[in-house]
């Protein structure tokens with residue numbers, strides 16, 4: 001007889017870079033929690049190494065990065081690199097914060113499947129995560 | 138990766154294999170059960186430490202400081218931090234890593250956050266297995282952080298060898314309301330946030346409570362820490378080491394190991410019985426029907442519980 005152990009989606013929410021405003025990240029974290037997900041919140045000033053190492057140890061399905069500093073084109077590729085170096089190759093990536101329209105194709109090309117600007121309805125993020133999170137175990 | 142690959146990976150210190158194995162055990166998959174069966178023979182080497190206490194007393198800060206102290210002593214450290222799931226959504230925000238930032242870059246430390254996932258014995262069932270995985274992975278010390286919430290404190294004591302109870306000078310009411318049972322599960326008592334006023338009063342209150350607790354072979358030390366400033370952790374580590382030595386040397390060591398094994402089995406079996414019984418009663422509509430009868434006062438709840446258990450028992454004996 002099997003037991004009912006529907007696996008919760010696990011999401012890492014982190015803020016790379018030096019800006020210290022994490023209100024948006026916390027709003028997203030709470031929305032995902034209220035949608036039944038388990039959110040590992042690591043807070044501000046995360047280096048790409050810290051993000052990748054946390055993702056590995058926590059075996060998350062999804063990583064959401066929030067960035068306001070404008071350093072996304074510099075930091076996002078390094079996060080992806082660090083993930084790859086650790087063999088973490090099956091996570092869903094999305095980002096939020098201030099990403100100029102012109103940069104979106106490049107951010108997507110790096111591997112971020114979802115890009116959510118300021119004022120995004122959190123329901124859209126929940127839907128995105130539900131529909132795209134890998135089912136692994 | 139299948140179970141044999143994961144087992145080999147965990148034993149070889151592959152962090153990704155360990156992370157994925159924890160996911161399996163946490164979700165109680167068939168692979169997860171194979172992992173526990175395959176790795177259990179390799180457990181028992183690690184010093185396992187439970188850290189419990191009310192929310193906000195500084196457990197995560199304390200665990201980070203304790204881990205740093207253990208690293209100074211040349212030991213590798215696995216950490217499991219359990220936070221409650223929301224009873225409304227089943228989701229959780231797990232924020233314990235925030236206090237453990239500086240450990241993230243240390244290859245001698247592995248930290249995993251877990252949500253308690255409901256109250257059907259979720260904590261002890263899954264957490265015990267995760268502690269076992271880290272033990273089998275070869276960490277010298279495995280620390281399990283849990284929010285003390287009634288039953289869970291007793292359960293954390295069954296998952297680890299030494300239990301540390303953390304309180305604060307502001308926790309006077311907390312201490313007053315602690316039942317003797319709570320004191321009995323802890324082998325090391327810590328007053329954290331010793332930098333704020335009232336730490337000595339808290340120590341005295343704890344000492345008074347200990348004095349009325351039942352007879353024992355181990356006298357729990359009461360220690361002060363300021364975890365945020367890394368203070369007092371050398372004494373805590375020494376006390377834990379002393380307790381571990383006591384466990385091994387104690388004339389009752391065998392007896393205690395058996396008592397621990399029994400409480401682990403019973404805690405797991407209780408959860409399994411409960412889940413399977415309720416799943417059956419729900420699927421067969423038995424629970425729904427009894428709910429109707431009790432709600433309409435046609436049957437009392439005690440009799441309904443009897444009827445439910447009888448139905449489960451009949452079904453289970455038929456399945457044999």
Ligand SMILES: Nc1nc2c(ncn2[C@@H]2O[C@H](COP(=O)(O)OP(=O)(O)O)[C@@H](O)[C@H]2O)c(=O)[nH]1
Nearest residue numbers: 192193194195196197198236329330363364365
């Ligand atoms: N004053 C003081 N505050 C502390 C100390 N240790 C932790 N804290 C603070 O207590 C709060 C809760 O800490 P946390 O480790 O998250 O507690 P937990 O909920 O028990 O895990 C944080 O704001 C910490 O900075 C300490 O030794 N002294």
Ligand SMILES: [Mg+2]
Nearest residue numbers: 196197233282
């Ligand atoms: Mg904590």
